Amino acid sequence: MNQFKGKAKILAGGTDLLVQMKRGKIAPEYLINIKNISDLDRIEYDVNRGLTIGSLALIADLQESYTIRDRFPILHGALSQLGTQQVRNIATIGGNLCNASPAAETAPALIALGASAKIVGHGGEKVVKLEDFFVEPGKTVLKIGQILIEIQIPNVSPDCKGIYLKHALRRKLETAIVGVAVSLSTDFEYGPVKEANIVLGAAAPIPKRALKAEQLAKGKKIDQHLLNEIASVASEESSPITDVRATAEYRREMVKVLVKRAFTELIKI
Amino acid sequence: MKHQIRLNVNGAYYDLLVDPRKTLLEVIRNDIGLIGTKMGCNCGECGACTVIMDGRAVNACLILAVQANDKKILTIEGLASGGKLDPLQEAFIDYGALQCGYCTPGMIMSAKALLYKKSSPDRGEIQESIAGNLCRCTGYISVIEAIEAVIKAEKRP
Ligand SMILES: Cc1cc2nc3c(=O)[nH]c(=O)nc-3n(C[C@H](O)[C@H](O)[C@H](O)COP(=O)(O)OP(=O)(O)OC[C@H]3O[C@@H](n4cnc5c(N)ncnc54)[C@H](O)[C@@H]3O)c2cc1C
Ligand code: FES
Ligand code: FES
Numbered sequence: 001m002n003q004f005k006g007k008a009k010i011l012a013g014g015t016d017l018l019v020q021m022k023r024g025k026i027a028p029e030y031l032i033n034i035k036n037i038s039d040l041d042r043i044e045y046d047v048n049r050g051l052t053i054g055s056l057a058l059i060a061d062l063q064e065s066y067t068i069r070d071r072f073p074i075l076h077g078a079l080s081q082l083g084t085q086q087v088r089n090i091a092t093i094g095g096n097l098c099n100a101s102p103a104a105e106t107a108p109a110l111i112a113l114g115a116s117a118k119i120v121g122h123g124g125e126k127v128v129k130l131e132d133f134f135v136e137p138g139k140t141v142l143k144i145g146q147i148l149i150e151i152q153i154p155n156v157s158p159d160c161k162g163i164y165l166k167h168a169l170r171r172k173l174e175t176a177i178v179g180v181a182v183s184l185s186t187d188f189e190y191g192p193v194k195e196a197n198i199v200l201g202a203a204a205p206i207p208k209r210a211l212k213a214e215q216l217a218k219g220k221k222i223d224q225h226l227l228n229e230i231a232s233v234a235s236e237e238s239s240p241i242t243d244v245r246a247t248a249e250y251r252r253e254m255v256k257v258l259v260k261r262a263f264t265e266l267i268k269i
Numbered sequence: 270m271k272h273q274i275r276l277n278v279n280g281a282y283y284d285l286l287v288d289p290r291k292t293l294l295e296v297i298r299n300d301i302g303l304i305g306t307k308m309g310c311n312c313g314e315c316g317a318c319t320v321i322m323d324g325r326a327v328n329a330c331l332i333l334a335v336q337a338n339d340k341k342i343l344t345i346e347g348l349a350s351g352g353k354l355d356p357l358q359e360a361f362i363d364y365g366a367l368q369c370g371y372c373t374p375g376m377i378m379s380a381k382a383l384l385y386k387k388s389s390p391d392r393g394e395i396q397e398s399i400a401g402n403l404c405r406c407t408g409y410i411s412v413i414e415a416i417e418a419v420i421k422a423e424k425r426p
Binding site for chain 1: 332382398
């Protein structure tokens with residue numbers, strides 16, 4: 001890839017790339033098809049290592065996996081809300097992440113699950129936490145000549161529950177106006193929260209953890225008052241933009257609403 | 270530089286020399302001449318271009334023809350056989366599930382792919398399967414009823 005000196009783009013499913021090319025946003029001179037690299041579409045589950053997903057795995061194949069549905073429902077939820085059936089049948093999970101849209105559907109759920117990205121290129125490979133993978137809209141830590149090859153998701157402890165909520169006017173056809181992934185672990189339904197991950201999509205230049213809100217929730221028994229505070233802090237941690245689909249104020253408000261809704265779906269409050 | 274590809278469309282093989290920037294939709298319509306598959310938005314949103322590739326519904330406008338090399342494509346023209354319409358086509362007529370007909374080939378291909386996957390999908394699954402097919406005249410109720418009628422008829426012994 002280095003020989004093309006930045007004039008080339010990797011082609012996975014092409015659902016982002018082709019649309020961007022048709023709109024004249026990008027005009028790569030070469031497209032590099034990575035479909036021939038074997039095993040890049042694998043979906044593997046191991047009780048000890050957890051879930052390993054090749055970057056070329058199709059959104060549809062992942063969505064249809066009962067293993068993912070049963071063991072990683074938060075990810076299943078995000079996959080089910082990504083695009084239309086026709087799009088899910090060609091779109092890949094690696095493409096969703098590497099396109100680095102602030103609204104990329106799978107990112108908040110994967111970050112909430114503590115996923116990592118395995119990167120190959122420049123004669124080596126490395127693994128980075130997915131929360132450190134995004135740099136700015138449209139840009140990841142990948143350098144020219146590097147590709148994302150797999151996503152690694154550690155096993156979820158049995159006391160952990162998660163949910164991904166997407167707000168959009170036409171859920172199937174639109175990228176999220178705001179997306180929120182929350183995963184919580186508690187000993188029992190009314191017990192205090194041991195661990196909390198709150199990840200915001202389309203609410204900042206990159207998918208972003210609401211770290212302060214997470215800290216507020218940790219170790220506490222959540223009541224309505226505390227939940228309002230957690231939601232407000234999460235909203236303050238967001239830095240959304242105004243675009244054709246929604247204003248920044250609206251998005252900030254929706255972060256609050258979705259964080260509250262997610263907690264109420266997961267635990268008794 | 271053009272690329273040599275082979276497509277299996279509705280059971281017939283086409284060996285084509287194509288520009289790498291051409292989409293599968295353009296090749297099906299312009300090079301092969303099957304114009305039942307429609308172009309609406311040309312960017313994945315309307316579903317008018319839906320064809321079945323290796324058993325799955327896809328937007329032909331989002332796939333480069335070179336990516337479809339060696340793949341098996343089914344278009345609306347490939348459904349009828351021996352002068353007989355596909356049950357889905359019959360049901361769309363019976364239930365008045367079309368007006369201008371522009372969305373219809375795509376709708377039917379989406380429904381067909383659903384029935385490959387599941388023999389008796391529920392209403393939610395039917396809705397899900399055609400959520401990527403926009404219709405600006407008929408509405409979706411009669412389309413869903415037509416698909417349900419086919420499922421019911423196939424269940425009968
Ligand atoms: C109608 C429609 C609806 C959509 N709805 C949604 C939605 O609801 N939610 C959502 O999140 N997205 C949505 N999308 C966007 C898109 O479908 C997804 O982001 C998809 O997962 C992209 O995957 P792809 O394989 O098609 O990527 P491609 O278009 O092939 O690639 C995207 C980018 O990533 C790079 N890339 C791909 N794979 C790799 C790799 N392994 N290593 C390095 N770089 C790589 C490419 O060079 C390119 O820049 C929608 C798109 C359409 C057309
Ligand atoms: S023309 Fe392909 S989806 Fe509209
Ligand atoms: S019948 Fe006209 S668009 Fe559906």
